[in-house]
Amino acid sequence: MIFAEISVGPMDNNCYIIGCGETREAAVVDPGAEGGRILKKLEELKLDCRCIILTHGHADHIGALGQVAEATKSLVMIHAEDAGMLTSPGKNLSMLIGSNLKFKGPDRLLQDGDIVSVGKERLKIIHTPGHTRGGISILAGNRLMTGDTLFAGSVGRSDFPGGNHDQMIRSIKEKLMVFPPETPVYPGHGPASTVGEEARHNPFLNGTM
Numbered sequence: 001m002i003f004a005e006i007s008v009g010p011m012d013n014n015c016y017i018i019g020c021g022e023t024r025e026a027a028v029v030d031p032g033a034e035g036g037r038i039l040k041k042l043e044e045l046k047l048d049c050r051c052i053i054l055t056h057g058h059a060d061h062i063g064a065l066g067q068v069a070e071a072t073k074s075l076v077m078i079h080a081e082d083a084g085m086l087t088s089p090g091k092n093l094s095m096l097i098g099s100n101l102k103f104k105g106p107d108r109l110l111q112d113g114d115i116v117s118v119g120k121e122r123l124k125i126i127h128t129p130g131h132t133r134g135g136i137s138i139l140a141g142n143r144l145m146t147g148d149t150l151f152a153g154s155v156g157r158s159d160f161p162g163g164n165h166d167q168m169i170r171s172i173k174e175k176l177m178v179f180p181p182e183t184p185v186y187p188g189h190g191p192a193s194t195v196g197e198e199a200r201h202n203p204f205l206n207g208t209m
Helices: 035-044 065-072 080-087 165-176 195-201
Strands: 002-008 013-019 025-029 048-053 075-079 108-110 115-118 121-127 136-140 143-147 184-187
Touching (some): 025 035, 035 065, 048 115, 075 080
Parallel strands (some): 143 184
Antiparallel strands (some): 121 136
């Protein structure tokens, strides 16, 4: 598996590229901004992007969606509960920052347990609501991409429409903390961590917050 990370945009969003070393097919996760840099990275890695997977529909995770999707002719995928955020600047919160992002609807609606094939790689979709109703995490090999659900030493905000803090904590404990402690965690912002590190030291999960 080919795995690359690019930090993009003013909010330092983590965009991930997952590729199949044999077929050179790839998926882009959360093209939040700087579409040109994302496309350049795909070119450097000699990868052919076939799909774009969105961990949720907030503006800082979809800002370069149109540019990357148009350039690569990729299928756009998002959980069914967040699908409406792609077509509504109000729902994706871009209206609040004056960018008014609006795209066509997704090509595939994702559900918990779905598998997205990228060449010979299989990416598993894990529904982890709480930051948004349709927030997902993605398991790629042994790597967990957690969007804005779980961060190194913190958790996502729940004060936006569709957010629910208690639900997010349940999602993390019941859907993510069940993986082996050495499982790498790649969040939507900030540095990587591991499941074990978060289970031991994340104050929102171990009762110290």
